[in-house]
Amino acid sequence: MVDIRLASEVPPFHIVADSTEPKHLVTPGSLITKETGFMRGHGTYMQDDCLYSSVAGVVERVNQLISVRPLKSRYHGEIGDVVIGRVTEVSQKRWKLDTNARLDSVLLLQSVNLPGGELRRRSAEDELAMRQYLKEGDLVSAEVQNIFNDGALSLHTRSMKYGKLSQGCLIKVSPSLIRRQKTHFHNLPCGASIIMGNNGFVWICPTLLDDGAGGFVQNLETVPHADRQAISRLRNCVTALAHCKMMIYDTSIMHAYEASVNAGLEIKDLLLPDKIKEIALMVRKQFEMEKE
Amino acid sequence: MAEILLSEAEKAFIHHGVQDDLRCDGRTRLDYRPIILETGLVSNASGSARLRLANSDILVGVKVELASPLPDKPQEGRLEFFVDCSANATPEFEGRGGEDLANEICRFLQRSYASGDTINLSELSVLTGQQCWVLYVDILILECGGNLYDAVSLAVKSALYATQIPSIKVATMDGDQPELELSDDPYDTKRLNTQNIPCVVTLMKIGNHYLVDPTPEEECCSSSGIVVAVSGNKKITAVRKIGSGSLHPDSLVSMLKQTGSEVGAVVNTILMKKLLEEETLEVSQKVGFMR
Numbered sequence: 393m394v395d396i397r398l399a400s401e402v403p404p405f406h407i408v409a410d411s412t413e414p415k416h417l418v419t420p421g422s423l424i425t426k427e428t429g430f431m432r433g434h435g436t437y438m439q440d441d442c443l444y445s446s447v448a449g450v451v452e453r454v455n456q457l458i459s460v461r462p463l464k465s466r467y468h469g470e471i472g473d474v475v476i477g478r479v480t481e482v483s484q485k486r487w488k489l490d491t492n493a494r495l496d497s498v499l500l501l502q503s504v505n506l507p508g509g510e511l512r513r514r515s516a517e518d519e520l521a522m523r524q525y526l527k528e529g530d531l532v533s534a535e536v537q538n539i540f541n542d543g544a545l546s547l548h549t550r551s552m553k554y555g556k557l558s559q560g561c562l563i564k565v566s567p568s569l570i571r572r573q574k575t576h577f578h579n580l581p582c583g584a585s586i587i588m589g590n591n592g593f594v595w596i597c598p599t600l601l602d603d604g605a606g607g608f609v610q611n612l613e614t615v616p617h618a619d620r621q622a623i624s625r626l627r628n629c630v631t632a633l634a635h636c637k638m639m640i641y642d643t644s645i646m647h648a649y650e651a652s653v654n655a656g657l658e659i660k661d662l663l664l665p666d667k668i669k670e671i672a673l674m675v676r677k678q679f680e681m682e683k684e
Numbered sequence: 685m686a687e688i689l690l691s692e693a694e695k696a697f698i699h700h701g702v703q704d705d706l707r708c709d710g711r712t713r714l715d716y717r718p719i720i721l722e723t724g725l726v727s728n729a730s731g732s733a734r735l736r737l738a739n740s741d742i743l744v745g746v747k748v749e750l751a752s753p754l755p756d757k758p759q760e761g762r763l764e765f766f767v768d769c770s771a772n773a774t775p776e777f778e779g780r781g782g783e784d785l786a787n788e789i790c791r792f793l794q795r796s797y798a799s800g801d802t803i804n805l806s807e808l809s810v811l812t813g814q815q816c817w818v819l820y821v822d823i824l825i826l827e828c829g830g831n832l833y834d835a836v837s838l839a840v841k842s843a844l845y846a847t848q849i850p851s852i853k854v855a856t857m858d859g860d861q862p863e864l865e866l867s868d869d870p871y872d873t874k875r876l877n878t879q880n881i882p883c884v885v886t887l888m889k890i891g892n893h894y895l896v897d898p899t900p901e902e903e904c905c906s907s908s909g910i911v912v913a914v915s916g917n918k919k920i921t922a923v924r925k926i927g928s929g930s931l932h933p934d935s936l937v938s939m940l941k942q943t944g945s946e947v948g949a950v951v952n953t954i955l956m957k958k959l960l961e962e963e964t965l966e967v968s969q970k971v972g973f974m975r
Contacts, residue, residue, distance in 0.1 A: 393715055394951050396838075396958045399722035399734070399971040478689055529689035559697040561708045610693045614700045624710040631709075659710025663738075664718050 395664060402665045416451035418460060424451055425458065433459025449568075463637075467492040467567045467591035469545040473536045474576040476562070476589035477547065479526050485519060487526055489534075492567065492591045495544040499526075503537060503548035505555070531557040533587055533595065553577055557587075558610045560597025561627050565634040567592035571641040578642045582649055583622040588640060596626050621659065625649060628662035629671065636672035647675045690904050698905045702890045707902070713895040714947060719838065721955075723846040723962060725972050730819075731847025734973075735839035737897070739829025741773075742836055744843040745822045748850070750864070753809065753816040761808020761816035765793045766823065767836070773828040782825070789823070789836055796837075796882045796913030796922035803844075803881055811854055811862055819847065830900040833911050837884035838955060844881060845959050848873035880916035883955065885948045887912065887939050889931065894939055896947055910939055914948025916956070 418424060424436060424443045432438050435447040436458060445451070449462040469475070469491070477489030477497055487499040501514050501522060526532060533554050534547035549555050567590065576588045579599055587595040598619045615623075629648035633640055651674035652662055661667050690698075701707050711717070717738040726732035729745035736742075753760060767790045769782025776782070797803060808817040821843065823836055851872045855865040888898040888909035898906065907929030913922040920940060925931065931939075 393947070394719070394954050395716065396719040396721055396954050398958060398962050398965070399720055400965060400969040402720055402971075478691075480689065530691040531694070557691070558693045560694070561697065562694070610691075612693060612696045614703075615697065617704055617706065620701060620704060620706055621710075624706060624708060627708060628710055659706075660712075660715055663709060663711075665720070 397665070403669050417449070418445040418451055419448045420446055424460070429456065431457045433457045435460030435462055461568065463568060464566050465568065466494050469493055469497075469536045469539060469591070471536050471539065473590035474533065474587070475536060475545075475547065475591040476531060476533050476557070476587060476593035476595050477591075479528055479530045479532065482523050482527065485514075487522070487532075489532065489547065491545065491547075491589075492564070492593065493543075493545055495542065497545040497547050498540075499532065499534060499547045499549070503546070503550060505550055505552075526556060531562065531595070533557060533589070556610065557595055558597065559612070559615055560595055561623055563594040563596070563627060563630050563634075565592045565594060565630070565640060569634055569637065569640050570594075571639045573641055580626070580642070580646060580649075582626070582646075583619055584626055586626065586642070586645065588642075594630055594640065596623050596630070598623065624659045625652060625662070628652075628659060632662055632668040632671050633675070635668050638672055638675065644675060644679075647678045648672075651675055651678065688900050688904055690901060694901070695905050698902060699891050702893050702895060702902075705893075707895070709899070711897075713893055714943070716834075716897040716951075717899075719835075721838070721842055721958060721962075722971055723842050723959065725970060730849065731843045731845070733839050733842035733846060735835055735842065737829065737831060737835040737838075738899070739827055740832060740835040741825070741827035741829075742832075742839040743824040743826055744836075744839040745824075746843045746847045747820045747822070748847065749818050749820065750810065750815055750852075751818045752814060757805075758813035759809050760805035761810075761818060762805065763794075763797055763803070763819045763821060765790045765821045765840075767793075767825065768823065769825045773825050777825075785832075786825075789833065792833065792884070792911060792913070792922060792924055793821075793837070793840065795924075796884065799915070799919075799921040801880055801917065801919055802915050802921055804877060807876060808849070810852055810864065814862060815864065817849055819844070828900070830903055831886055831897050833884045833886050834897065834951075837882065837913070838951070841878060841881045841883060841955060842959060844876055845878040847876060849876070879956065882913040882915040882921050883948050883951045884911055884913050885944050885951065886910075886926075887943055888927075889929070889935070889939075892935075894935075894943060896943070910936070910944070912940060912944035912948065914945050914952065916952050918945050918949045920945055920948075 422445050426442050437444050437446050445460045447460055447462040449460045452459050452461055475491050477491040479487050480490045481488035485501045488496040491497045534549045536545050537548040538546040570588050578586050585597050585600045598615050648671050651671050705712050720736040723733040726745050730748045731746040734743045767786035769777040769786050771778040810816055851867040853865045854862050856863045887894045888906040890906045908927035911924045915921050
């Protein structure tokens with residue numbers, strides 16, 4: 393019922409992340425190179441002809457361009473990314489969405505599919521009915537359509553797979569832990585669907601049916617107990633992976649899920665620090681076995 | 685409390701989960717999230733504790749000082765609480781934003797410690813009517829992850845447990861002025877009896893059920909709840925209702941009786957066990973903030 397443990401009993405997590413330590417870890421202010429002839433990329437600054445890091449992260453080099461990818465940051469959007477956002481404001485012809493970026497993202501009325509699916513010009517009535525489609529607090533899956541000059545993102549939901557999200561559970565992780573993939577929508581074999589937004593928002597919900605997606609209807613019926621268990625377990629697996637700074641994508645999540653089932657762990661056990669570490673180590677082992 | 689936005693469907697999901705006795709993170713209604721505790725990590729406080737309950741992070745420091753007792757209680761020392769909500773926890777706490785919440789927590793603590801059953805304040809008396817110890821309990825909220833009352837009360841109890849009060853003797857009476865003599869040995873200290881100090885249990889009502897240790901999302905779904913302070917001998921020392929909704933008398937009674945005091949007693953016992961265990965640890969095993 394209650395689990396209190398001393399800080400000294402909690403295992404350190406840093407050793408779990410990866411067997412091969414990333415080589416070029418830097419902290420703010422650390423020297424990257426003294427050589428000239430390199431270009432200054434994101435996360436770096438030039439001082440006295442030397443290149444320094446301005447964030448804590450991993451140095452990346454593409455030809456002459458040196459940049460530092462921060463371990464922890466706000467979401468830096470790119471066109472084509474799948475994101476999940478929460479509506480924070482309804483204003484003239486647009487919704488403002490919180491997507492964990494530096495600025496609120498914008499979803500224009502003209503870049504959503506209206507219910508009914510017909511393509512037409514947006515009339516004044518549509519503008520008045522905006523709050524019926526999406527209101528403050530609603531969650532939306534969308535794609536980055538454009539990046540404004542100030543860095544704010546413009547989103548669109550013009551595909552049947554995007555749209556308002558119904559029942560389920562949202563987890564917020566660091567955006568750098570989400571691996572870019574061909575698809576960010578997965579129907580997992582354990583009986584739940586997952587959407588991994590590039591912005592670090594992960595959505596877990598009961599298996600999506602193809603016809604239900606993309607609309608503005610929400611199903612408020614009770615989710616069956618078995619589905620709920622799968623969702624809770626997945627949720628705890630994702631938080632466990634994020635806690636150990638392991639990459640989050642469909643394979644790693646399924647490994648964690650299976651590992652937790654095989655180890656006979658209850659869902660709530662996955663919240664305990666020692667179990668989190670156990671799961672992370674098992675996932676790593678699984679990956680190493682697959683490599684061989 | 686820091687308000688968060690949730691959609692209707694998410695609220696429904698949480699509601700049904702509580703009905704089903706399976707919350708979003710797999711806990712049942714009467715389960716706490718794991719708590720991580722450490723005492724004695726602030727070297728220049730008389731007693732300190734840091735407690736993490738999931739994402740709620742609380743740091744408590746206790747400082748003892750000599751002062752004159754209150755005129756109506758000449759034989760007792762006193763406790764003074766002060767809560768500070770760091771703007772690191774949520775941007776809403778910036779400036780005076782956290783003040784209301786801080787005052788709320790502060791007043792509730794004061795009230796739950798006011799009962800004579802919780803702590804023997806005459807232990808803090810040095811010289812009747814003239815000198816007594818005052819314990820300044822400073823609480824810093826570093827991160828907000830829901831269920832602040834419980835986390836704060838557990839941290840305060842741990843810090844008071846670890847508090848070392850220097851031994852003091854009245855050496856001579858110079859006319860009316862007493863001369864106090866502090867022991868030369870810094871380890872010559874006494875400890876408070878913290879056995880009966882109350883733990884606070886928050887019970888949130890969602891639908892027709894109540895649950896302990898709500899996450900911020902669950903707090904957002906609930907319209908009402910109660911905060912109960914349960915002392916070590918299972919007595920309820922203070923109750924406060926939170927939220928705008930109403931409670932039926934029957935459900936209030938069952939919340940108080942069955943759940944509140946029972947959960948409180950369990951939390952108390954486990955906390956005391958852990959604190960005892962920590963005393964046997966060596967100093968080098970302290971973790972602190974660097975991890």
